[in-house]
Amino acid sequence: MTLLNNIGALNQAFDQEMELNPRIVIYGEDAGFEGGVFRATKGLQEKYGKKRCFDTPLAEAGIVGSAIGMAIYGLKPVVEIQFSGFVLPAFNEIVAHAARYRNRSHGKYPLSMVIRMPYGGGIRALEHHSESIEALFAHIPGLKVVIPSTPYDTKGLMIAAIRDPDPVIFMEPKRIYRAFKQEVPNEPYTVEIGKAKILQTGTDLTLVAWGAMVREAQKAIDLLNDSNISVELIDLRTISPIDRKAIVTSTKKTGRFLVVHEAVSSFGPGAELISLVTEDAFLSLEAPPSRLTGYDIPVPLPKGEHHFMITPQKIASEIKRLIAY
Amino acid sequence: MLSKTYDPLKGKKLEILSAEGKVIKPSLMPKVDLASVRKWYETMVFARVADQKAIQYQRQGRMLTYAPSIGQEAASLGAIIPTEERDWLVPAFRELAGWLQKGAPLENLFLYWYGNEAGSLLPDSVRMLPISVPIASQLTHAVGLAMAIDYEEKDEVVIAFCGDGGTSQGEFHEALNFAGVFESPVVFVIQNNQFAISVSRKDQTRSKTLAQKAIAYGIPGIQVDGNDLFAMIAATQEAVERARAGEGPTLIEAVTYRLGPHTTSDDPSIYRSDEEVEEWKEKDPILRLKRYLISKKKLTEDEDQALYKQFEEEVNTIFSRIEESQSPTLDDVFSYTYASLTPNLEKQLRNAKQFLEGGE
Numbered sequence: 001m002t003l004l005n006n007i008g009a010l011n012q013a014f015d016q017e018m019e020l021n022p023r024i025v026i027y028g029e030d031a032g033f034e035g036g037v038f039r040a041t042k043g044l045q046e047k048y049g050k051k052r053c054f055d056t057p058l059a060e061a062g063i064v065g066s067a068i069g070m071a072i073y074g075l076k077p078v079v080e081i082q083f084s085g086f087v088l089p090a091f092n093e094i095v096a097h098a099a100r101y102r103n104r105s106h107g108k109y110p111l112s113m114v115i116r117m118p119y120g121g122g123i124r125a126l127e128h129h130s131e132s133i134e135a136l137f138a139h140i141p142g143l144k145v146v147i148p149s150t151p152y153d154t155k156g157l158m159i160a161a162i163r164d165p166d167p168v169i170f171m172e173p174k175r176i177y178r179a180f181k182q183e184v185p186n187e188p189y190t191v192e193i194g195k196a197k198i199l200q201t202g203t204d205l206t207l208v209a210w211g212a213m214v215r216e217a218q219k220a221i222d223l224l225n226d227s228n229i230s231v232e233l234i235d236l237r238t239i240s241p242i243d244r245k246a247i248v249t250s251t252k253k254t255g256r257f258l259v260v261h262e263a264v265s266s267f268g269p270g271a272e273l274i275s276l277v278t279e280d281a282f283l284s285l286e287a288p289p290s291r292l293t294g295y296d297i298p299v300p301l302p303k304g305e306h307h308f309m310i311t312p313q314k315i316a317s318e319i320k321r322l323i324a325y
Numbered sequence: 326m327l328s329k330t331y332d333p334l335k336g337k338k339l340e341i342l343s344a345e346g347k348v349i350k351p352s353l354m355p356k357v358d359l360a361s362v363r364k365w366y367e368t369m370v371f372a373r374v375a376d377q378k379a380i381q382y383q384r385q386g387r388m389l390t391y392a393p394s395i396g397q398e399a400a401s402l403g404a405i406i407p408t409e410e411r412d413w414l415v416p417a418f419r420e421l422a423g424w425l426q427k428g429a430p431l432e433n434l435f436l437y438w439y440g441n442e443a444g445s446l447l448p449d450s451v452r453m454l455p456i457s458v459p460i461a462s463q464l465t466h467a468v469g470l471a472m473a474i475d476y477e478e479k480d481e482v483v484i485a486f487c488g489d490g491g492t493s494q495g496e497f498h499e500a501l502n503f504a505g506v507f508e509s510p511v512v513f514v515i516q517n518n519q520f521a522i523s524v525s526r527k528d529q530t531r532s533k534t535l536a537q538k539a540i541a542y543g544i545p546g547i548q549v550d551g552n553d554l555f556a557m558i559a560a561t562q563e564a565v566e567r568a569r570a571g572e573g574p575t576l577i578e579a580v581t582y583r584l585g586p587h588t589t590s591d592d593p594s595i596y597r598s599d600e601e602v603e604e605w606k607e608k609d610p611i612l613r614l615k616r617y618l619i620s621k622k623k624l625t626e627d628e629d630q631a632l633y634k635q636f637e638e639e640v641n642t643i644f645s646r647i648e649e650s651q652s653p654t655l656d657d658v659f660s661y662t663y664a665s666l667t668p669n670l671e672k673q674l675r676n677a678k679q680f681l682e683g684g685e
Binding site for chain 1: 464
């Protein structure tokens with residue numbers, strides 16, 4: 001076991017998988033020599049050479065499009081988009097091509113590739129650096145969308161993403177890249193894509209979160225320590241395909257449902273979760289299923305961002321409202 | 326190097342075979358034997374007949390929307406002739422003669438335009454990507470293939486196509502820039518057929534030629550008479566050899582003309598004159614090669630007419646097989662989105678089957 005933060009866990013996942021599989025190539029703007037602006041790919045070029053870890057021209061569609069060609073040929077590209085806010089020029093490649101090649105070629109050209117990107121707010125960043133756009137990808141058939149929240153899951157999910165036969169969008173909550181450390185096994189291991197994790201069992205309310213919001217949810221539960229409210233906390237971990245069973249089973253048990261996400265509210269992942277809870281656990285519900293989300297506005301610049309962010313206090317207050325409903 | 330002699334910045338264009346079917350640049354004539362030329366001619370005629378029949382089927386309500394390649398047979402065929410079986414073809418969607426030369430059966434292509442994805446499942450021996458309906462974004466895939474070829478140190482080359490409209494897309498720029506930076510073994514062929522649906526070549530870009538765009542990426546570019554099979558072979562031959570020798574990508578602009586509509590849903594009479602079309606008909610790549618073969622006594626008028634008749638029958642037979650083919654099953658349309666069905670898709674498929682079986 002080694003004590004690692006999320007960045008360290010990512011770096012170890014890449015290193016160990018590259019060691020095992022010579023067909024893995026890692027690239028993107030600044031991903032080579034510098035090791036990525038967040039240093040997730042640090043040292044890989046030095047260890048594996050410029051052929052396997054390299055810098056590209058600043059062109060997101062080119063990065064993703066060339067990765068598609070590489071995957072068709074049988075390599076395993078793991079490409080970096082520097083911030084999720086910059087993925088939009090590559091959106092055509094992801095949606096029109098990466099997500100569809102298996103289908104388009106009637107199974108002949110499956111694309112096993114990973115597109116990774118830091119996402120989310122709370123780091124006092126510039127415009128376009130703080131959005132949470134997981135719903136945009138989760139809406140597209142053919143993609144898998146994964147968001148880890150701990151170093152253990154980051155390593156295990158990244159290795160699973162690299163080994164997955166389908167294209168995986170791997171979104172990294174940059175706010176907690178270095179926020180805390182956790183003991184992580186030294187050897188390579190996988191965490192199954194498509195499986196949520198119950199972080200804490202409870203009987204009164206099911207609380208679902210992912211990414212940086214898991215920590216805020218945990219803090220909210222701490223705030224409620226004296227209130228006798230028993231919360232079941234679930235880390236969704238995979239936005240698509242969604243772990244419907246885990247959500248429904250828990251909600252049937254607790255009778256109350258709250259989803260918390262940084263993404264804006266309308267047409268967001270919360271709507272999907274509430275829809276499935278309503279479909280499959282309606283008769284167990286003792287309060288309307290609820291979502292606590294960002295507002296339907298562009299994420300404000302740092303001076304105003306606190307208005308937008310989900311805080312433990314907001315979460316605790318919403319939990320109390322649902323319990324008292 | 327041809328791209329030096331035929332400098333696109335000086336408006337030079339490579340031409341070998343005149344519209345009258347005469348070799349005007351004997352020194353540049355590729356080394357080809359007449360039997361092969363006759364075979365290529367037949368491939369072009371077969372493609373022409375297939376296109377004409379497909380339009381006919383569409384008008385009869387038997388075929389869905391179809392995008393014919395009429396007039397562009399030499400541009401696509403000539404670019405594939407210098408390649409080997411191990412090389413890759415990344416098409417746009419107007420490369421029928423090239424597809425046939427690559428070994429892709431007409432059945433597959435008809436099946437695709439007939440509305441069945443199974444058409445895109447080509448035999449393993451045919452190294453070709455499925456057609457890409459979005460414009461020019463497939464060029465980045467071609468570069469990725471070429472980067473992978475370099476990575477695996479294989480002796481293979483990628484030929485990628487787009488139209489004149491495709492050169493306005495951002496991904497055209499990104500693909501050429503990547504290929505230039507990584508010196509990838511890829512040959513880009515622009516089929517400049519003068520129109521992107523209704524937008525003419527002059528409204529597409531202020532560049533005098535499309536080939537000169539190569540200069541911006543530090544790679545060779547050459548403008549070629551795309552209705553001249555020999556010029557296309559010569560230009561691509563050189564580009565393929567450069568790619569194989571590790572000297573990187575080349576951009577070829579094939580100047581040609583789309584004699585038919587953009588697709589069967591389009592009416593080109595709205596945006597172009599009959600005079601213009603007639604003018605280009607005189608430069609028809611098939612007519613030109615026919616004149617050449619007749620002058621070389623490798624073809625007679627009678628043989629030519631017999632060819633058209635024979636191919637019409639062949640195409641009709643192929644199309645009847647397509648019409649008799651099975652539509653995809655419900656399982657089929659669910660099968661290829663992910664490697665295995667997600668729980669959500671399992672549920673949706675189960676529900677769909679229950680509905681079909683139960684009726685309500």
